[in-house]
Amino acid sequence: MEYVVQTTNLSKRFGKESAVIGLDMKIRKGEIYGFLGPNGAGKTTTIRMLLGLMKASSGTIQIFEKDLNKEKINILKRVGSLVENPSYYPHLTAYENLEALRKILGVPKTRIHEVLEIVRLTEVANKKVKGFSLGMKQRLGIAASLLNSPELLILDEPTNGLDPSGIIEIRNLIKQLPAETGMTILISSHLLTEIDQMATTVGIVTKGKMIYQDSIESLRMYAQQKVLLKVSDSEQAWRSLLGNGIKADWEDGIILLSEHSDGKVAKAIHTLVHEGYSIYRVEEEKRSLEDIFLQMTTREKVI
Template sequence: MEYIIQTNNLSKKFGKELAVNGVDIQIPKGEIYGFLGPNGAGKSTTIRILLGLMKPTFGNIAIFGKDLKSERINILKKVGSLVENPSYYPHLTAKENLEAIRKIVGVPKTRIDEVLKTVRLQDAANKKVKGFSLGMKQRLGIASALLNKPELLILDEPTNGLDPSGIIEIRELIKSLPEKYGMTILISSHLLSEIDQIATTVGIITKGKMIFQDSIEELRMFAQQHIKLKVSQHERAWRALLANGMKAELEDGHILLSDQTDQHVAEAVQLLVQQGISIYRVEEDKKSLEDIFLQMTKEELAG
């Protein structure tokens, strides 16, 4: 498989503390890679290292199959980035801000209007960025990142501080990019719901360590579902089910059925009714990805 980003034992020390600890990232071409972790887990530091803003303490990085250390400038020519809070020059207009970057990346002037249109800022093009709302500044940041038609787009918390409609808008924009332009995207967030809605591959980092890296489907597999029964005499009901060869678990006074086919549920209910047990509720108990995320990061904390 062709990896756009591949890191090997990437580590960064701040003083004595390891902010990033032996992280191996692998991002296949054309994927939207969701980089997930609680605040302070080392996401931003990792991203800064990938952009050459910080030097890793050890480990190496290959982007587009080239070594970042020796070919930083050639790599960055094909990378667009937005790191944390958007950076801008408040005393300049949106257009001038983009022009300041365009001159360096060397693309034709028409690109400025194109990217402003992409992020829907064309009406504010000649206004000073000072007066922009946070959402507009964030969109300007994305416009700057898109200016050089990057093959790899790195977005650090791009929806931070946006209102719900802004989040949806940015999400739709990001989702459309790989298809339209064949971009590979690395997007970080501390919100799983955010990543859940756009990412195709997920990496979870906590305390500087990568604890999960696979496709989003794999992650969803962890979200196993159960049928939850609330009954009178749960102890007796559970024994009755087990005695009849049905898989059931007892948890906090509830019975959990792991086999969720309609037929199986019906049989279980019928059996319990015949035993004279009252059934109060039959419901689907879906473990959310949030729970998995919390569980994973908690386990890591305990260990």
């Protein structure tokens, strides 16, 4: 399997403090990889290491299956990035800001107009960035990251500080990019809802460690509702449910119904009553993605 980004046992220490510990990140081509974690979990540090802004204390980074330490410049030619707050030169216009980067990247001038069009800043191209709103600056930052038509786009908290319409705008923009250009995107956020609506794969990091890395669907599986049954002689009851073709799990004396439509629940209860088990409780357990995320990141263990 070809990984666009693969880190092995990546660690970063600042003095005595460890910001990132043994991180293994794997991003496949064409994915939108949501990099999720609470503030201070080590997301930005990891991203800075991926971009060669910081040197890893230990571990290796492979991007496009090349070692970042050995081929940094060749790798960075194919990477676009926006790290934390957007960087810009306030005394220059939007166009000049991109021109300063374009000169270094060596792409044609027409590309500036293209990226300005993508982020819808064409009309203010000749205004100084000083007077831009945060949303416009953020969009300019995204335009800058797209300038070299990157194969890997790294966006660190791109929706930070934006108003809802700005967030939606950027979200739509990010979603359409891989479809149009086959770009792979790494996007970090501390908001699960944000990632949930864009990402195809998620990596959850807390206290510098990767605690979950899989597709967004597998994460959603955890969030499914379950109906809990507390009955007499629960193991026996569970077996008889299975015997009747009803899908269920048994855990610590509680039966978990994984199919929870009204009809299925009624059928399960009917079966149990019919077979003479006493039913003490029928409860519905609801867990949102947020709950799972909170549980994962605060208890520091995988479900």
